[in-house]
Amino acid sequence: MTGDSSTTTTPAETTAVTPAVSVRGVYKVFGPKPGEAVRRLEAGASRDEVKSLGTAAVIDATFDVAPGEIFVVMGLSGSGKSTLIRMLNGLWTPSAGDVLLGDANLATVDGKRLRELRRSRVSMVFQHFALLPHRTVLDNAAYPLEIQGVGKAERQEKAQQALDMVGLSGWQDSLPSQLSGGMRQRVGLARALAADTDVLLMDEAFSALDPLIRSEMQEQLLELQEKLGKTIIFITHDLNEAMHLGDRIAVMRDGRIVQIGTAEQILSDPANSYVEKFVADVDRSRVLTASSVMQRPRLTVPAGGGPRQAAREMREAEVSGAFAVDRRRVLKGLVRADDAVRATKEGVEKLEGLIDADVTSVHQDTPIAELFAPAAESAVPLAVVDDEGRLVGVVPRVTLLEAMAGEAVENGNVSTPEKTLQEAQLRPTDDEATGTTEGATA
Missing domain, CATH: 3.10.580.10 (CBS-domain)
Incomplete structure (x- = not known):
């Protein structure tokens, strides 16, 4: 185990092929002087030392996500994980660094290209569902295809297939208000699957669900991943959820990624005392393997x-x-x-x-x-x-x-x-x- 410095560990390369997502030296500072804040952070200043210039939400994030990998970003509130995922779909532009979606750099593309990438290459599942209340379940699931300009018959067919995959057959004509929380989240997942993008972003997607439904959704996600092989970046503050879902896990603290590794690597060799304390209560018998x-x-x-x-x-x-x-x-x-x-x-x-x-x-x-x-x-x-x-x-x-x-x-x-x-x-x-x-x- 290393010392207590919050230094990003070098991510283990999981594949020799081109990463589905590549993040290189990304910073995000909210405030009056983000450029100056980044320069001072690069020179070794702490997050607190640049407060007068802005709030450093993400500091020098670097990692690759392989095609077909479930990559979990885990951290407590204020760690920067939600800010990070919003840069991965172009909602926010990095203050510095590159976010590569395949060969497209989201940090530099123009607005037209960004909208095209968000329609065709990346989709998102939100914590609070983000469904359109006046539309049926089928039309909610078909919505991204409607934006893409897909004809009504084709988009409804694809949406129905996605609803079937997530266990909502027979609910296509219902309104969101007629569904339970778990069912509404399934609609959100079906909507993302219907878009048929290579990359799926999930921001605290199961956090609003009760424990039993949450566990069911986790298992369903793993079953779908076995069939579809999507590239999934999953944000969570729940350590057990991260350990259960992630092929690899990035642990964030105060805007920095302090460790990247498999569940076994993080449990067996925590990078610092923060990670060690973070994983102290994990049931190792459920995570460590033969x-x-x-x-x-x-x-x-x-x-x-x-x-x-x-x-x-x-x-x-x-x-x-x-x-x-x-x-x-x-x-x-x-x-x-x-x-x-x-x-x-x-x-x-x-x-x-x-x-x-x-x-x-x-x-x-x-x-x-x-x-x-x-x-x-x-x-x-x-x-x-x-x-x-x-x-x-x-x-x-x-x-x-x-x-x-x-x-x-x-x-x-x-x-x-x-x-x-x-x-x-x-x-x-x-x-x-x-x-x-x-x-x-x-």
Whole structure:
């Protein structure tokens, strides 16, 4: 962890292709002398030191958003996040810096080009819905297409498709006043989807909803993103929402971006004490994944090899079993040392019949909270695999206990591994109690 300076971290590049949105050295100062304020900020002045020149709402923001990424900007009130998103759709012009939407710089384009970009390239979902009260749900969803000059029949067809996607089939003839808050926000989302823009901006889009509806909307957004692959920039002050939705998260404080990273990176390596305190109450078991706690297997054996070689390697490594993998490291199962020794004495030449394929594996992106149940049912460490089934690590039970015990200590709760073990209802087998099975692949 670094010190307490509010310095923007260099964003991790997520793709080699052209970013969908690129922000470079952007400042926004409201007041009589924004240019002078920017010059002093660039020279190292603080936000308070330029107050007489104007209010520095955004200071030196720099980041890229990859096509198809959900990029969350998170911060408390007054951090600058809403000002930032208004520069991303051209509502406000930066005092300095560049905002690139593809190859178009919103900071320098003329008014005609800006209006064209806002109609065709970027759409927005607002916190308080911003629906037209005298228009039906269908006409509200079709409104951006009407502005684009799309014919009535075509725009209504596209709007209906968007309403169907967000679960509002049958409500197209209703007025906004006849809908609940969650349904009205769905209309706002359908309107943005009907516009069929590449970039979707969402400014505190779910903040006005009650917790249950908010959770449903978050899940629906993720489901839609899985199908549509939009580039989404999502503004929120809710840390759990940011952690749940974001592929990457930018944390803002006093106009500056103080850290950019994945949820795991921000939880595991906060940039400064502000971020550390900000994430202190997050349920790490719901955010950290198997990949963040897994260990390298002490030993793997080739599935195409023989029992003599496997028995020798397990004896030298002092383990009672090992995972078997093929040449691509795809997990095939578990070989136990006793079985390999017995097969060697019997003259068996191949491991094929000795591999126990009934072993529990989990994907590397599985949250820690979802590892306890399979760990309780497995006599060996959990095998961690990637999208192609390749073995990338193992998670022994003791690692889960240490992770949970560490979180309890961080949160100020006195918790021992024994207490955590009892609460998780994990009961070690006799082999695990002696460490032999856990040592097999840990």
